[in-house]
Amino acid sequence: MKRTLSYYLQLSFTLLICAFMLVPVLMSMTAGLTNNYFQGLSSGLTLRWVEEVMALYSDTLWLTLKLALATLLVNLIAGVPAAYFLACSTSRWARVFEELILLPVAIPGLAIALALIIVYGGVQDLRTSWLFILIGHVLYTLPFMVRAVLAVLHSIDLKLLEEGAASLGAGFLRRFFDVIIPNCKGGIISGALMTLTLSVAEFNLTWMLHTPMTKTLPVGLADSYASMRLEISSAYTLIFLVLLLPLMIGTQWVGANTQKKQLSPSKPRHASLGKNDEH
Amino acid sequence: MFTKLTRPLFLMMLPVLIITCTFLLIPMFRLVVISISGEDGLMIYWHALSDARYLQSLLDTLFLSVLVTLVTLAIAVISGLFLSRNHFPGKSVLISLLTFPLAFPGVVVGFLVIMLGGRQGLSAELGLFLDDTRWTFAYSIVGLFVGYIYFSIPRVLLTVIAAVEKMDMMLEEAARSLGASRLRVFIDVIIPALKPALIASGAICFATSMGAFGTAFALASGINVMPMTIYTEFTLGANIAMAASLSIILGLITWLVLLLARSVSGANTSPAA
Numbered sequence: 001m002k003r004t005l006s007y008y009l010q011l012s013f014t015l016l017i018c019a020f021m022l023v024p025v026l027m028s029m030t031a032g033l034t035n036n037y038f039q040g041l042s043s044g045l046t047l048r049w050v051e052e053v054m055a056l057y058s059d060t061l062w063l064t065l066k067l068a069l070a071t072l073l074v075n076l077i078a079g080v081p082a083a084y085f086l087a088c089s090t091s092r093w094a095r096v097f098e099e100l101i102l103l104p105v106a107i108p109g110l111a112i113a114l115a116l117i118i119v120y121g122g123v124q125d126l127r128t129s130w131l132f133i134l135i136g137h138v139l140y141t142l143p144f145m146v147r148a149v150l151a152v153l154h155s156i157d158l159k160l161l162e163e164g165a166a167s168l169g170a171g172f173l174r175r176f177f178d179v180i181i182p183n184c185k186g187g188i189i190s191g192a193l194m195t196l197t198l199s200v201a202e203f204n205l206t207w208m209l210h211t212p213m214t215k216t217l218p219v220g221l222a223d224s225y226a227s228m229r230l231e232i233s234s235a236y237t238l239i240f241l242v243l244l245l246p247l248m249i250g251t252q253w254v255g256a257n258t259q260k261k262q263l264s265p266s267k268p269r270h271a272s273l274g275k276n277d278e279h
Numbered sequence: 280m281f282t283k284l285t286r287p288l289f290l291m292m293l294p295v296l297i298i299t300c301t302f303l304l305i306p307m308f309r310l311v312v313i314s315i316s317g318e319d320g321l322m323i324y325w326h327a328l329s330d331a332r333y334l335q336s337l338l339d340t341l342f343l344s345v346l347v348t349l350v351t352l353a354i355a356v357i358s359g360l361f362l363s364r365n366h367f368p369g370k371s372v373l374i375s376l377l378t379f380p381l382a383f384p385g386v387v388v389g390f391l392v393i394m395l396g397g398r399q400g401l402s403a404e405l406g407l408f409l410d411d412t413r414w415t416f417a418y419s420i421v422g423l424f425v426g427y428i429y430f431s432i433p434r435v436l437l438t439v440i441a442a443v444e445k446m447d448m449m450l451e452e453a454a455r456s457l458g459a460s461r462l463r464v465f466i467d468v469i470i471p472a473l474k475p476a477l478i479a480s481g482a483i484c485f486a487t488s489m490g491a492f493g494t495a496f497a498l499a500s501g502i503n504v505m506p507m508t509i510y511t512e513f514t515l516g517a518n519i520a521m522a523a524s525l526s527i528i529l530g531l532i533t534w535l536v537l538l539l540a541r542s543v544s545g546a547n548t549s550p551a552a
């Protein structure tokens with residue numbers, strides 16, 4: 001293929017954008033690993049700042065992981081059956097429920113957090129517990145889980161599969177666990193990855209809902225940006241990026257796999273529906 | 280032959296319904312009640328929309344979000360068309376790098392803007408080198424703009440790439456073979472074909488920018504975007520009624536824009552992180 005001037009212009013533009021996305025990340029990563037950022041790399045590399053962050057903020061790391069896993073658990077128990085209901089039900093209420101579940105993605109997190117504090121902020125035991133943040137995270141991530149599973153359920157002939165199983169004598173629970181769940185595994189996995197990623201990186205809601213005893217990693221980051229030296233903030237950001245990395249790689253891997261399946265002719269329509277939901 | 284399926288459907292929905300009612304519907308309802316239960320009653324919405332400080336904050340946020348949306352769309356169309364139409368070594372790595380920041384929370388983006396345009400940032404060093412003054416932009420509206428662009432690009436770019444890949448190349452080839460110039464093809468074929476995706480991702484970009492809190496918080500700039508104003512009213516001013524009414528106004532704007540985009544484009548619209 002002939003490469004024209006416009007090809008090179010577009011390539012340089014895209015590379016420029018890529019540099020814009022990448023350079024500050026790399027700067028922050030080096031800053032977290034250098035002895036003195038203002039003297040530059042010549043001052044030597046060190047893990048001192050990373051260690052200092054772990055000493056100061058390791059509890060935020062554990063809380064973040066605990067929250068992400070708990071959010072995932074709730075989403076699996078509540079979200080997957082809800083998606084099944086939305087896929088099967090033809091009643092008008094199903095559409096209303098669907099809108100309702102999706103509401104938290106359309107309303108800024110700050111507003112939801114404010115509403116939660118107004119109603120439940122007075123209940124001291126809940127307000128000071130990590131469960132208060134869990135509520136926020138579940139509200140915020142549930143729509144993504146439900147839609148990821150729903151997209152897959154829409155793409156398979158649910159009725160046919162279930163009727164087949166039922167005619168062989170399978171009861172409802174048997175069908176749900178042995179037929180439906182294995183069939184929407186892809187949606188559950190991508191919904192789960194999204195839940196973990198969103199929960200780990202959530203700030204808007206969490207900042208409002210946290211207490212000094214319940215700080216998550218992004219909350220701790222905001223704290224360190226405001227009060228710590230640049231090297232510590234950077235080292236802390238580095239730890240956060242390391243935590244995010246496997247989730248991002250997993251998401252891309254699942255995305256690439258879905259795309260491959262879409263390209264193969266045997267896969268039925270609708271598989272593309274899931275695509276928008278992934279991001 | 281059909282087997283009648285017995286499915287306890289409603290039971291499947293019950294956990295989510297309980298969660299949504301207890302922690303979303305009731306709180307949102309209370310938020311509305313609180314907003315009008317101050318001494319001003321319903322007039323508080325008039326105050327929120329006429330008081331110079333709040334109005335300025337709303338207009339600043341709207342201006343910033345619209346500008347960010349338009350610029351991000353332009354960037355995403357140029358790079359998205361390029362990335363999905365050309366094949367070269369390292370392309371998938373490039374796409375991964377461009378979309379990696381998708382999951383960064385707003386505060387981290389704010390910190391990255393400080394890395395670029397803060398007092399010790401890249402542009403300050405460059406400024407020192409070129410004309411002996413530290414060039415800083417992180418703490419002004421430019422810093423907010425750069426940060427918002429940063430977190431918007433990955434989302435919009437992914438949608439545009441997906442849309443270009445689904446486009447029918449035949450139309451373009453037909454237009455070209457009929458003698459249409461590159462520009463004409465771009466305006467009359469490519470843009471209309473991408474329109475639903477652009478509207479959907481533009482609306483998401485706009486709504487995310489309107490509600491973004493972390494970036495403004497980390498930059499602590501003089502510009503009070505709506506979420507910052509709400510936060511200040513709530514924590515420093517302890518003016519809960521005003522914070523509530525401003526949140527409702529903000530929520531209504533983003534919700535309506537997303538609803539409108541969905542009815543126009545027919546595509547899925549939902550903002551992520």
